[in-house]
Amino acid sequence: MAKRKRIAYDDLKALALSLDLPGVTEAVSWGQPCLKAHGKLWFFWSPTEDAPVFKVPFEERDMLVEAEPETFFFTDHYKNHKLVLVRPDRLDMDWAKANLLRVWREQAPKRLLKAYDAGG
Structure with missing residues (x-):
């Protein structure tokens, strides 16, 4: 897989919103800033790893x-x-x-x- 532009929290926040x-x-x-869906953590950025964290x-x-x-x-912090x-x-x-949509639907x-x- 080829290298891509380095994504930042604001890029993913913009995508999600x-x-x-x-x-x-x-x-x-x-x-730390994050996005919640239906009152539950939906997406966030790990400041210690400087990386986005996704629910899977x-x-x-x-x-x-x-x-x-x-x-x-x-x-180790995330292993459980x-x-x-x-x-x-x-x-x-x-x-x-795709991940954000799936997790939003699950929550x-x-x-x-x-x-x-139904479109409403």
């Missing part, structure tokens, strides 16, 4: 890290959490968008998701 999904808010968690199931995380260790990783870090110069924005209340899918 451009999706115009209901229930998304800017917030602060552990002193453990099985997906293990597969991503094994298949592309130069792109995806986790540290369904999270994966992505090297900012290797992040595929299409993957990020959405059923009534909101039903209304959203």
Whole structure:
């Protein structure tokens, strides 16, 4: 995989907010800016690793890290959490968008998701 432009928190925040999904808010968690969806942590940046952190199931995380260790990783701090870090110069924005949409849908209340899918 070729190197890409180094992605910053503001780039991913702009992508996430451009999706115009209901229930998304800017917030602060552990002193760091983040985005929440439906009151739950949705996307954030690890200041210690200087990398974006995405929610993924453990099985997906293990597969991503094994298949592309130069792109995806986790540290001991994240090993017991369904999270994966992505090297900012290797992040595929299409993957990020798909992940954000999937996690937003997983966290959405059923009534909101039903209304959203119905176009209202």
